Amino acid sequence: MKILEHIAQxxxxxxxxxLQFPINITDNEGYIIxxxxxxxxxxxxxxxxxxxxxxxxxxxxxxxxxxxxxxISVPLTFNNNVIGVLGIxxxxxxxxxxxxxxxxxxxxxxxxxxxxxxxxxxxxxxxxFVHQITHLRENEGIDHIYQYSELLDYDLETDSVCILIDIHxxxxxxxxxxxxxxYFQREVLDFLHLLFHETKNDIISxxxxxRFILIKSLPSERSFTILQQNLEQKLQRLNTxxxxxxxxxxxxxxxxxxxxxKGIAESYKNAxxxxxxxxxxxxxxxxxxxxxxxxxxxLLPRELTSEYKKKLIDLISPLTAHDNYDILAYTFxxxxxxxxNMSVASRNIYIHRNTIIYRLDKINDLxxxxxxxxxxxxxxYTAIQCYEESKA
Numbered sequence: 001m002k003i004l005e006h007i008a009q010x011x012x013x014x015x016x017x018x019l020q021f022p023i024n025i026t027d028n029e030g031y032i033i034x035x036x037x038x039x040x041x042x043x044x045x046x047x048x049x050x051x052x053x054x055x056x057x058x059x060x061x062x063x064x065x066x067x068x069x070x071x072i073s074v075p076l077t078f079n080n081n082v083i084g085v086l087g088i089x090x091x092x093x094x095x096x097x098x099x100x101x102x103x104x105x106x107x108x109x110x111x112x113x114x115x116x117x118x119x120x121x122x123x124x125x126x127x128x129f130v131h132q133i134t135h136l137r138e139n140e141g142i143d144h145i146y147q148y149s150e151l152l153d154y155d156l157e158t159d160s161v162c163i164l165i166d167i168h169x170x171x172x173x174x175x176x177x178x179x180x181x182x183y184f185q186r187e188v189l190d191f192l193h194l195l196f197h198e199t200k201n202d203i204i205s206x207x208x209x210x211r212f213i214l215i216k217s218l219p220s221e222r223s224f225t226i227l228q229q230n231l232e233q234k235l236q237r238l239n240t241x242x243x244x245x246x247x248x249x250x251x252x253x254x255x256x257x258x259x260x261x262k263g264i265a266e267s268y269k270n271a272x273x274x275x276x277x278x279x280x281x282x283x284x285x286x287x288x289x290x291x292x293x294x295x296x297x298x299l300l301p302r303e304l305t306s307e308y309k310k311k312l313i314d315l316i317s318p319l320t321a322h323d324n325y326d327i328l329a330y331t332f333x334x335x336x337x338x339x340x341n342m343s344v345a346s347r348n349i350y351i352h353r354n355t356i357i358y359r360l361d362k363i364n365d366l367x368x369x370x371x372x373x374x375x376x377x378x379x380x381y382t383a384i385q386c387y388e389e390s391k392a
Contacts, residue, residue, distance in 0.1 A: 003113045004076065004084050008034030009041075011106055019098060022089040025106070028052055028082060048085040051075050055082055057099065072096060074103050078110050123189075123205070125152060130205045130213060136265040145261045155201050159218040161227070162255040162267035164275055165192065165238070167210045167248055181209060184246070188212060191241050195234045215264055224257055231287050239286075251286040253278060273302070301385040312383035313390065318366045320387055329384050331359040332371065336381050340374075 008025040012034040016023045025034035026048040032040050051058045057074045071089040075082045086103055088095045129148045136142070149156050167188070185206050192204050192212060201217035218224050231252060239249045253275035255267030270290040278288025301309065319325060331349070335356060338345040346353040360371040369376040 003110055003117065005033050007109060007113050011109055012036060015102060015105065019102065021095055024087040024089065026085045028084055047073055051085045052082050072099050074099050076103065076106055078107065126203060126205050130203065133261060133265050134207065134268050136261065142261045153200065154203060156260055156264065158201060159257055159259055160264060161216050161218060161224065161257050162264055162271045163214040163216055164253045164271045165212040165214065166251045166275060167242065168250065170210050170248055187245070191238065195238060218257060235287060251275065251279060251288065253288040255290050300382055301389050304386065309386045312386050316367050316380065316383045316387065319363060322366060328359055328363055331356060332363060332380065333384065335360065336377060340377065
């Protein structure tokens with residue numbers, strides 16, 4: 001068994017130090033794979049074959065010519081199969097009381113090493129699985145992704161939502177020499193599992209050193225509502241951990257509710273959009289929800305085709321070319337923000353109502369749109385957004 005071969009020497013050195021008796025470990029063919037005397041590694045140990053064949057303890061007699069030392073050898077088993085032999089060197093009557101204790105210890109270490117190897121293998125598979133979803137192209141087949149989901153026992157046909165966790169300024173705040181990349185990722189993944197993993201369909205992985213992904217299962221109608229209610233508390237706990245350990249903090253963005261591979265891929269794209277808009281906004285919260293009205297409104301100009309954007313910008317070109325464009329555009333935006341109510345807008349931006357009227361009339365004179373017409377206001381608002389985005 002390869003696991004025993006990988007850990008045999010480490011087991012021998014650490015256990016012998018505590019036990020104060022030399023220890024040897026052979027594989028299931030009788031060759032020494034772990035020994036305090038490293039010159040013995042690779043030697044054939046004939047008594048081990050008898051232990052393996054009979055699956056029972058054997059006393060070894062000192063045979064210097066055959067390089068066999070006195071002691072006791074016992075079989076090491078894993079899943080009811082003999083995988084090797086443990087030998088403790090010394091007077092058999094003196095060491096007999098330790099044999100089974102050390103045997104159990106070594107077998108437990110093999111079990112733990114196997115469990116760790118399986119966890120790491122599953123995490124690698126999850127990384128590939130998540131990469132396939134997040135890099136899904138529009139007309140690409142998805143059968144291979146569903147095969148992965150079956151292998152990993154994930155049900156992708158239930159409602160779910162994609163969540164991104166971004167770590168801020170990681171490279172500026174920690175030394176990767178002091179905290180290796182794998183160590184950092186392992187700790188953050190473990191903490192995210194603690195915070196968010198609640199059902200077998202919850203998928204947690206990383207996309208790069210500063211971005212982690214959670215595909216969160218929503219098994220009931222209230223799941224998303226409960227998730228939203230708990231996000232602030234979960235982010236606080238995460239940031240407390242990150243700041244205490246690495247002096248960094250995180251933001252969270254949430255896509256829209258989806259079903260199936262293509263739905264999850266779309267939710268991932270929307271979570272990215274929400275993160276980009278939220279991180280560039282002035283809002284105090286570090287939680288950005290794609291389905292919030294403000295996010296959708298800010299996304300509007302970005303979702304339009306370049307040809308349509310150009311038409312809108314051309315439509316208001318006399319306004320954007322005007323010397324007082326900034327003041328006129330700001331006044332119109334505030335007019336829209338306060339539901340096209342002159343009185344409310346004037347109170348909140350501290351100018352007289354007549355000043356707002358004058359500025360809106362000036363806009364009406366400059367472009368073929370009427371600020372008293374709701375549909376025209378939608379066009380003008382979107383056109384200003386597109387123009388501002390083009391300047392960025």
